[in-house]
Amino acid sequence: MIEKEKDYSAEQIKVLKGLEAVRLRPGMYIGSTGKAGLNHLVYEIIDNSIDEHINGYCNLIRVTINEDNSIEVEDNGRGIPVGMHPIEKKNTLELVMTSLHAGGKFDKKAYKVSGGLHGVGASVVNALSEYFEVKVYRDGKIYYQRYSRGIPQTEVLELGETDRTGTYVKFLPDKEIFDDGDVVVESRLIENRLREIAFLNPNLKIIFEDKKRDYKEEFHFEGGLEEFINYVLKKRKKEPVAQPIYLAGSYSYKKDEPDIQVEIELVYTQSEDSEIISFVNNIKTIDGGEHESGFKQALTRLSNEFARKYGILKENDENFSGDDVREGLITIMHVKMAEPVFEGQTKGRLGSKVAREAVNQITSEKLSLYYDANPKEAKKILERINFAFKKRIAAKKARENIKRKTIFESTTLPGKLADCTSKNLEESELFIVEGDSAGGNAKQARDRYYQAILPLRGKILNVEKADLLKLLKNEQITNIITALGTGIGDEFDISKLRYGKIIIMTDADVDGAHIRTLILTFFYRYMRPLIEEGHVYIAQPPLYRFEVGNEHFYLYNEAELENLKQTYANKKWKIQRYKGLGEMNPDQLRETTMDKNSRKLVKITIQDLESSNEIIEILMGDDPAIRREFIENNAYKVKELDV
Structure with a gap:
């Protein structure tokens, strides 16, 4: 009591x-x-x-x-x-x-x-x-x-x-x-x-x-948003399907208040990705808000209207969805307004309803004028949207066929999964562990009540280079999907998540870092809400075990090691360097990496969506030249390298 x-x-x-x-x-x-x-x-x-x-x-x-x-x-x-x-x-x-x-x-x-x-x-x-x-x-x-x-x-x-x-x-x-x-x-x-x-x-x-x-x-860029979007295209290595479009206008909403000023630059590309980079009074609204909603509504409505006007859609055809309309689209938007209402002190999301009205009206008015005045460019864009529409319908049918044969029709958990007893999302944890050997140790080290273990054999598929159908045929990927229970992509439902914490546990070496990156890329591309809502963590196994007399210490970096060497320069000490999780016995693994009272976890967050997209494309994409350039430009930051 x-x-x-x-x-x-x-x-x-x-x-x-x-x-x-x-x-x-x-x-x-x-x-x-x-x-x-x-x-x-x-x-x-x-x-x-x-x-x-x-x-x-x-x-x-x-x-x-x-x-x-x-x-x-x-x-x-x-x-x-x-x-x-x-x-x-x-x-x-x-x-x-x-x-x-x-x-x-x-x-x-x-x-x-x-x-x-x-x-x-x-x-x-x-x-x-x-x-x-x-x-x-x-x-x-x-x-x-x-x-x-x-x-x-x-x-x-x-x-x-x-x-x-x-x-x-x-x-x-x-x-x-x-x-x-x-x-x-x-x-x-x-x-x-x-x-x-x-x-x-x-x-x-x-x-x-x-x-x-x-x-x-x-x-110093005198070209403004036009120069901005060309920079983004070059940086992302995206190929435009039509000329960039510039929309600008003002919206009067209240007497004695300055008008809301709206500038938008947009371009359609061959890429499947879409991106809206939005600002309010020069503040980057990384979480979007009402201004983005107004743009999306106007764009979807106009795209369907002009697709029918130009005969790309028939009168009784299904409408383009918002995802169809935005596939391959890069948009930069800047809204200037008096007294914007931001959500939170960090101003990540705009809550001003009037901004939705302003952007909706200016997009509708200016884009309609552009499409009427430039029918060739308009048709290129609408055909690009129609391509996304047809692809979506085909993929939907393919997924329905796959569902009948694969993971989605069955609630049977993967055979390698050692599940936990607790069904409480707040306390349950899933460790995704590199290798069968480390997975075996982890199963012995865990608390069976709230900790589940899913061993992975080797490196999983690089989803940045694979389509959805290939992804769904990969055993490692399907084991993760089934264990989590949420589905992926359009069918992702976080309410079905089976574990409150998803902890990636790999060796503290180059291969382990690569496997972590592959798993995080998969989560980022197909299960992003897991990261956005704070469910994904990285375990921090120690690099060294330092023994002196009857005492021992687990150390996580070179600085800690050097400090202990200085502290005990006059005594005999012994150092064990851990190359992998499998080198620790279950008791050591529990004490250092799994016990919630003594372990260290790194929570994965998305601080900057644009930068995250860029880094994943560089590190996991198809262009080795930009990957090499990135590594050369950032090599100076590396403090410890274990090859």
Whole structure:
């Protein structure tokens, strides 16, 4: 019986002051304390400079990643106000940097359009930084203030005179906040983000420098979205079937409010993949939202309408589906609007219903005009859609035939699967294990109540190079599908998932990494909600067993090993290097890799859908040249290589 707390009085009511709440619950403000949250700190500061640009006050931004992992962001905008605030009786610069919900974006006169409407950006970055410095160039003078973990270390100082305007920020993320003290931002993602911003803003120049890898690049694209989509086509190595189409217009929705501005560039390709890259006020909406919904609705309706107009579909034919219409389509969309409603502080999804109406209307109007004026291009596109439609119908019939003969008609679990007793999704786990030998050890090491084991023999099929029919004939793949119970692709149903955690457990070598990549590619392409909803993990088996006297330690990297060697330099010690899971006995495997009280798991997430697509295409696709280029460009990042 749970003992009840007897006292509940005024003393138990805690009031968090200043930025204490941010440090106590950082995930509420930046999404996570992993890499995504760390990168988000950089985006928050960059977004402030971007807002200066889209409101007409800035045309140059510099972003620098320093060797000590600190970040610098500088612009030539107006500069943050530095006078005494009339109500708060505090310097406005300090107020903005140390108070939540303080900023110029709540005043429509200061910012007509803004990506950061929560008013928490710079102050949150300040709170989560070991140090944070800001210089303001304004009114002919240079002002400066330094903070540590959100607390001012100096007054607002006047450093001298200047003839320029703008804001300079330098900060070092706080090791106390981020997972394992890792404050190394992902340079490639920052670079991609800055390139995208430059595409969206033809009058803006961005200079990016990463001193850690001696890299510097200038982004300035006068061609805007047209140049953006050509870049994507080249990068993805996609072949267009018709000319790219540019749609633009404004939508008036409320008196005394600025119109919603919509820009869309779209192109159909021979690829089966589709991709919508969308932005709102320069913020990348990686989870989509109402603006994407409005576009999809208008595109599907118009495609069916014009397909009948041009005789590609007969009057009584089945309509094209949304998937038919979007197959092979790459779309870039930028919406500018006052007071967008984002879901969550990280602004991944747009919730503004009016954006759906705006994009729907502009797409319908402008694309209709284009199709009427360019019938040859329109017919190329509609024939491409019709090809997808016919292929879908044929594949549906083929799947129905296969269902009668294969995994989908039977609820019989794979013979190699050692199932668990529990049927509770919250506690059950499936270990997908490399090799029969390791699978045998895992079966002895597991807790039979909640842990199931599925051994795989060798490397599974590379689904990036195989079609659905070949995939369904592969024993390793079908064993995984049957064990999970969800089906795949169009028939995937996560409500039928049999295990709450799916844990990939492979050897800590090159072959093991390859097998992990093959399994993750399969999940990403055919069971993506498993990753999106946080069900997929990677087990972390140790690399070494370090014995000294009667003690032993399991070590997961070279740094841990060197540290123990130094700690016990005066004693005799013995090291065992694990090349594979099969080298551990069941007790060791349980203790190091399977026991939930002592194991280490890495949760797989999709931080950037576009980058994920790109990397999978590079690593698992058909073009060895771009794979070689990727490896050569990223080889410097490798810390340990076990061949």
